[in-house]
Amino acid sequence: xxxxxxxxxxxxxxxxxxxxxxxxxxxxxxxxxxxxxxxxxxxxxxxxxxxxxxxxxxxxxxxxxxxxxxxxxxxxxxxxxxxxxxxxxxxxxxxxxxxxxxxxxxxxxxxxxxxxxxxxxxxxxxxxxxxxxxxxxxxxxxxxxxxxxxxxxxxxxxxxxxxxxxxxxxxxxxxxxxxxxxxxxxxxxxxxxxxxxxxxxxxxxxxxxxxxxxxxxxxxxxxxxxxxxxxxxxxxxxxxxxxxxxxxxxxxxxxxxx
Numbered sequence: 001x002x003x004x005x006x007x008x009x010x011x012x013x014x015x016x017x018x019x020x021x022x023x024x025x026x027x028x029x030x031x032x033x034x035x036x037x038x039x040x041x042x043x044x045x046x047x048x049x050x051x052x053x054x055x056x057x058x059x060x061x062x063x064x065x066x067x068x069x070x071x072x073x074x075x076x077x078x079x080x081x082x083x084x085x086x087x088x089x090x091x092x093x094x095x096x097x098x099x100x101x102x103x104x105x106x107x108x109x110x111x112x113x114x115x116x117x118x119x120x121x122x123x124x125x126x127x128x129x130x131x132x133x134x135x136x137x138x139x140x141x142x143x144x145x146x147x148x149x150x151x152x153x154x155x156x157x158x159x160x161x162x163x164x165x166x167x168x169x170x171x172x173x174x175x176x177x178x179x180x181x182x183x184x185x186x187x188x189x190x191x192x193x194x195x196x197x198x199x200x201x202x203x204x205x206x207x208x209x210x211x212x213x214x215x216x217x218x219x220x221x222x223x224x225x226x227x228x229x230x231x232x233x234x235x236x237x238x239x240x241x242x243x244x245x246x247x248x249x250x251x252x253x254x255x256x257x258x
Contacts, residue, residue, distance in 0.1 A: 012201075013218040022217065025062045029055070033116075040119040048119040049098065056095040064221035069096065071228025074182055077143045078231060079174040081246050082184040083163040083254070084152040086204045088216070089186055092224055099148035102135070102170070123149070132169050139173035148182070149173070153243060159203035161196055162251045168243040175239060180231035183246045185253035187225040196255070227253035 014022070036051055043051075060067070065088070074080070080099055082089065090101065101117075105124045108114045117124075123138050125131070139149050153166035174181050188202040189195075199222060201215045216222075229249040234242055 012220075014220050018220075019218060022062065026217070029058055029062055037115045040115055043119070045119070045121045048116070049121075052116055052120050053095055053098070056091045059091055060095060063216065064219075065092075066221065066223045067092065067096065067226060068223060069226045069228065071226075073097075073228065074148055074231070076180075077146055077148050078180045078182040079139075079171070079234075080148050080150045080182045080184055081153050081166070081171075081250070082150070083186055083250055084154050084157050085159070085186065085188065085198055086157065086202050086212070086216075087209065088188075088202070088224075089152070092186065092226065093150055093184070096226060097148060097150060099150045100142045101150045102139075102152075121147075136170065136173040136176065139170070140177055143173075143177050143179050153246070157204050159198075159205040161198055162254060163247055166243040166247045168239040171234075171237075171239040171242045171246070174234040175237065175242065178233075178235045180233055181242060181246050182231050183229040183249035183253070185225075185227040185229070185250045187227070187254055188222055189225070190219075190222055227256075229253050 013019075033055060036055070040048060074097075080093070080097060082093065090103075093099070094101065100121050100123060102123045102125055103117060105126050107117050107122070108124045110117075121142070123135060123142070125135055142149050151170055153168075153170070154163050155167050158164055171181065173179075188199045190199060193199045201212075201219065202222070204212045229252075232242065232245050232249065237245065
């Protein structure tokens with residue numbers, strides 16, 4: 001578990017008046033999320049994607065999270081892969097990229113979040129090798145429709161600054177259609193964060209979601225460096241070498257993100 005001293009944590013948090021104002025803004029945003037979920041059956045994926053991207057942008061504003069994008073946005077469908085540190089990764093990537101996410105199947109059953117996930121076409125990963133083959137075909141359909149697909153290839157959230165080994169199975173979907181892989185590195189920091197670490201309160205590891213959210217909510221703000229690496233052509237790789245090359249690119253970007 002990431003540990004932070006009580007004194008350092010207390011000094012990092014905003015005061016009661018700012019916290020009250022922030023809470024009021026957040027309450028209004030959550031109410032809006034509930035109301036916007038009601039007409040989802042009547043709206044197509046395109047309209048829902050725009051609504052969700054807009055809502056994510058508002059959430060980032062309430063949390064005072066500033067995004068700094070480095071690199072070139074993709075001009076064609078790609079498999080976007082990134083390090084996975086926190087639930088905020090999804091909010092940020094969904095706001096920056098107009099792509100389809102791959103998530104664990106249980107996300108589809110979460111209140112409100114599951115409604116939005118299904119409405120915007122999130123691909124839900126079931127357990128089992130045969131289910132992985134089916135998911136590869138779904139990824140191909142998204143590519144053919146002109147959508148990028150966002151994957152967290154570590155398969156879990158970690159508190160490490162550099163990502164652990166990337167699972168290779170779903171990289172086969174990029175190879176099947178000769179689509180490029182786009183590595184993206186996410187670095188969460190403030191003015192006190194060491195250059196080779198994530199902000200200590202950001203990783204969602206061995207901590208209840210409500211506790212993690214509360215800690216982030218009480219921070220005065222964060223900056224997130226989003227480093228878009230050079231695309232990696234898939235046609236010269238097998239899935240293992242493609243996964244390794246993608247992880248190496250993310251690690252290199254994180255090491256130079258300061």
